[in-house]
Amino acid sequence: MDEFSRLSLHIPEPAVRPGDQPDFSNVKIPKAGSVPRPEVDVEPEAIRDLAYSIIRVLNREGEAVGPWAGLLSDGELLTGLRHMMMLRAFDARMLMAQRQGKTSFYMQHLGEEAVSCAFRKALRKGDMNFPTYRQAGLLIADDYPMVEMMNQIFSNERDPCHGRQLPVMYTSKEHGFFTISGNLATQYVQAVGWAMASAIKNDTRIAAGWIGDGSTAESDFHSALVFASTYKAPVILNIVNNQWAISTFQGIARGGSGTFAARGLGFGIPALRVDGNDYLAVYAVARWAAERARRNLGPTLIEYVTYRVGAHSTSDDPSAYRPKMESEAWPLGDPVLRLKKHLILRGVWSEERHAQAEAEIMDGVIQAQKEAESHGTLHAGGRPSVRDIFEGVYAEMPPHIRRQRQKAGY
């Protein structure tokens, strides 16, 4: 008899499916404040543990504790809370607008607001993000006008992209926000190239790449890590692990690797894992990575552990693949509520002020929406010209496109 039995293929499965009780017992959560804060010039080899832990600042009581705490003033934290609340209100209005047929498509951030809002605050003017579609907080936290975002979503006559790009695929060079592609992972390696260019020119600016847990499976993720590692590019490589890639649980992309952050270790890139629902922790880790980049020490890989509370997009229905109440069982809580609790504990915020701020913020979003809608929505009112189809393919319109534009009647 052969000592080997027949082979079988391993297909990873999430712990639970619709109808089951949510179960996050596999997500090991260290105590807030328990993970050390190394010097930025630490050897990557010396901090391998950080790729398997979770850096946390806010504890269950709402206190900021440990070596990563104490970087932000009360005023900065209040601003951070406001940004996250703005993003949440913006999402709520735009989801509704999509259901009302004012746009074709929307992607919300619910539960992930801290990641992009806090990260932006660790960057400087002139730095460049290469975002995915779930980092609108980078714009909001940089005071990009909300009405412009809505103009883009509505593809109206003021749409900065002239109706050419899918909703939420914003662009703003001025706000350090590279034009979102909508393809996955392609921009991760572009961020590395931008950072290499900054280093080639002996500039002081740094870049940040963004990717989701699912897209780390793309070859561009690995190309990005190779180039970042080889040339020690001044780039922060962010992985937002929100547990779900549409319907696919993160185990399908992660495979046998313990964590996504650990992918950086084989490249000699310092890799940190952070509580993505903890505004203070996200900011602290981003600032650490930004400082490394600015000191020419090279790239940092950061995995933000968070949870996608909403659907992937307006075209998705999560109840078909995960338990309905799973988001409530998510052990890292809600980023807005956690920061709110912390600020109340510090005596600079209250339930009343929060409720008042919520109302004011929603009012501001509604005002912006009214203004945007006065310039049209996808199927009504002002819209981009048909000429815009043909413009901007090249710097100068070549003859064949001009002929086609004329054929279209423009």
Place this chain on the structure above:
Amino acid sequence: MARMTMIEAVRSAMDVSMGRDENVVVFGEDVGYFGGVFRCTQGLQAKYGKTRCFDAPISESGIVGTAIGMAAYGLKPCVEIQFADYMYPAYDQLTQEAARIRYRSNGDFTCPIVVRMPTGGGIFGGQTHSQSPEALFTHVCGLKVIVPSNPYDAKGLLISAIEDSDPVMFLEPKRLYNGPFDGHHERPVTPWSKHELGDVPEGHYSIPIGKAEIRRKGSAVTVIAYGTMVHVALAAAEETGIDAEVIDLRSLLPLDLETIVQSVTKTGRCVVVHEATLTSGFGGELVALVQEHCFYHLEAPVVRVTGWDTPYPHAQEWDYFPGPARVGRALTEAMEA
């Protein structure tokens, strides 16, 4: 003026461009210290330093992806894909990113990159070192596509490509690197030093992208070709004695339709030649355009001469490569129809 091979001309274009604009950077596999497997970047690292000409990991998507990021920053990367056959891992970056950045951002960001790649057959490179993927680029709106046929054009067009504000695919027919090649593989190689288009100015000059050149005036039939096939077509015209007008497209996208239409309107006959495979090749586009614009002037069906619709074979290279005999037969066919 200096006598240059196409390798030297391409190198000179990068040298001149790097000297004039410090935002021009050159990188790719083996291009730094060694100077590239075809030696096109030889000496550039020594002259301009390691941060302006350097070796890249074997990752075509990484090479093009980082180039796109550099271009977004404000540099003008001119990268090398070692063989056109290796560009497929970068195809996503080229088609979905480079080609569309200007469009989708309404000019907020642009992508002025040049992607050089040795292309075509004739060197016994088999299926992984002989391909002509130009139609995979001409099908992508937002890219420009250039295929030079001689050192003078190669330099002037590469300088234009580097100075262009949009992404340019620059396909260098590798069989032409060291001399014009008319398909007579059994004969000794003619060097560029004996060809008038091997005369290349040492300094800066440019050739506009989108302008074809008539290499042979003729009145009987128009041959539309580019790259290596220009020389094959010229040989076929001489050998058959058919008074063919040979158009060297130089730029496939944008295309110089005017020159094509003028010529075919005059001759009333047309043969389209390329090394790439037939089905859905760029020749199909050329034939369609000739039909649309010259139908009432045509006296015969348009004939295509191309590589066969098979992978590029190794041992049977000269039965695959559309040499002067096949092009000659096509000329006769067009004349006798």
